[in-house]
Amino acid sequence: MTIATWLSVALVLAGAFFFFAGTMGMLRFPDVYTRLHAVTKADNLGLGLIVAGLMLQAESWPAMLKLALIWLLALLASATACYLVGNSSLRSGLPPVQGRYSVRRNPCRQ
């Protein structure tokens, strides 16, 4: 296996780790505002790493460029979605969890 292949494997594995971290954040964070971080940051970093790993294996320049463009579009989309959901949650009066977080006292827990 060549160096590019090993690098691709490492980048894709790192991406998968960040996706896992995003899902964990989605499950464990206390309210919408913190969950937004998990979904829009960790996951898009994971997507970026996977795209970088796949770009090393792409057959041509246009294919690499297309992969990069997909990532940029996903970044733009999730930044917009993050702002929209966060802003409208705050303005419709959903309270952010403040102070020391404890699972037992979490108001968002059901």
Added chain:
Amino acid sequence: MDDFYMGIAVFLLLNILLGLVRILRGPTAQDRMLMAQLFGTTGVAIIMLLAEALDLPVLRDVALLFALLGALATVAFVKRYWPAKMLGKEAGK
């Protein structure tokens, strides 16, 4: 090498399945919508991994479309769920 990409795609699929717990539990509609966002991002990654593993470059166009539709879904949700008049005075103009 293809098996490796396929394995990672399956791992991401399991991630989505794990995240579905948030749809069941998530107290507010926003939490459930965020899950759709996570589904979109992870789905794009899965489709691109499949494009490499199955040697089907066409799937990359599908991933592009998926990324686009994910954004539109969230915008539509926010517009429908919070009509402008609910969002305070400056949004009502």
